[in-house]
Amino acid sequence: MYRVLVADSISDKGLRALEEHPQFLIDKIPQIDPEELKNIINQYDVLIIRSRITVTEELLENTQRLRLIARAGVGVDNIDVAAATRKGIIVVNSPGANTIAAAEHTFAMMLALARKIPQAYSSMQVNRWERSKFQGVELFDKTIGIIGMGKIGIEVAKRAKAFQMTVLGYDPFLTEDRAKNLGIKKATLDEIAFHSDFITIHTPLTKETNSLIDRSYLEKVKRGVRIINCARGGIVNEEALLEGLESGIVAGAALDVFVQEPPGPELKHPNLIVTPHLGASTKEAQEKVAKEISQEVIDILEYDSIRNAINMPDISLENQQTMKPYLQLSEQIAQIAIQFFKEAPEKIEVFYHGEIADNDTEVLSRTMIKGILSYHLSDTVNLVNAHHLLKENGLSFAVQRNASKIGFTNYIELKLSNRQRSVSIGGTLLDGIGSRIVKINEYQIDVRPEQNLLYIKHHDIPGVIGRVGSVIGDHQINIGTMQVGRSEIGGEAIMVLTLDKAADDGVLAALKETAAIKDVKLLGLSTGYSFFNKPSWVKV
């Protein structure tokens, strides 16, 4: 059972799938205050929020249990994603579900601004009839500059075209071809300033976009420009905007988002219209975001399938079946390799060969890192914080990929090294047969990775195999399979056995007494695979 805290007002209809799922127990506290949240967060596996709650590092310090923060919406600027990543907590959002709502709100704001509807309404509320005071402007034949041509920017562009506006778009990822297909002109930020009658922003708040529309930008705009911000507070510098409105350079502005929400009383001007962060607030969008988030929570926790994580690579439900055996193989390769080390390795190198090299293998790499680090750090390591813990522990990491096959359709090799030693483990997935460990250092083998492997390094002389068999048999342990690999006849060789139960110290000591045996190691492997170390934290 997973416990879920819904700490914001989220559509009940959208949450239905989660509520009806037998594995999830949901508490809804939509108006929870930060102090209460801090006190109870450690009781939950999942936190679902909108933009009201700020998830800080300090809040996360109060939980060892939380594994997933789900943002019912797009912006994750109210979540300290870096702190969540360090703690191994997945952060997901629901991009796209509120795109139409935000694009329509932008248009509602633009029309209200052009026709001074809020001002006219307020005037009539005090029994005035001021027809000439509220003369507006048309959108028809005007130029609109859209900064940020992502999902919402594109929907705004389509609607602007329906109003027969000339559309200029700026986005670092907007290509000439894409602009042409959308029927708009690709422009620079300056061109948008020089030519636009309306400027609307649809970017996230980043270091680059913070105060993007500032005093110096407003010096370049066309006098009488109208500015709309339904993206994030702070992209339009609020003081510069008030100055622009006061001087008349800016004829009007519409803000749905603010540096501080709610904003202070100083953010007022007769030509400034405002809404309290309503861009995503439609019945339809709220149902959609909640439905998407519910499904994501279920998919991640029940099926290890990830779609919209901010701090994890995607692994869709569709390719889950293909990937799962590779995930398990990667983890087992790492577990074998790390058990050859007394001191931690300093360097991790991963080689992907064959068809697998053409795929996004990030999740496999993270699985190997997890397998290596959790040997010492136990279940504090997961796929989310794998890279962070790797850096924190000073290990270097490199990946090489080569689509050409080296004997197998797919081949994964992991090399761990430090100043004392270097170990390479290779594995593959054989069609219809399953996973195999096919290389240990310079030795070719063919071993099915099972829970108990016994590795023996010995001189390639007669009698060793018989001696090993009888020692293990004397200890009442059944041998499943036995594989030998040697570099040259009469030289050094290895033997890898699968055992039905783990060999105890007595077996290992007896084997070590055999003169021809140079090294003996019991390699314990996990069987079954999951992103997290579930048993330790799934509890109600």
Ligand SMILES: NC(=O)c1ccc[n+]([C@@H]2O[C@H](COP(=O)([O-])OP(=O)(O)OC[C@H]3O[C@@H](n4cnc5c(N)ncnc54)[C@H](O)[C@@H]3O)[C@@H](O)[C@H]2O)c1
């Ligand atoms: N007011 C609301 O309630 C509401 C609702 C939904 C989304 N939003 C906000 O709207 C914004 C856009 O959302 P979206 O779903 O379209 O996101 P998106 O990721 O689809 O698009 C954002 C676009 O901004 C572009 N961009 C990033 N940096 C840029 C820069 N420096 N200059 C120009 N373009 C830049 C990106 O390349 C991307 O194409 C986000 O900030 C989101 O949080 C607000």
Ligand SMILES: O=C(O)CC[C@@H](O)C(=O)O
């Ligand atoms: O939760 C909300 O209503 C705001 C959502 C919006 O700002 C977003 O980024 O998706």
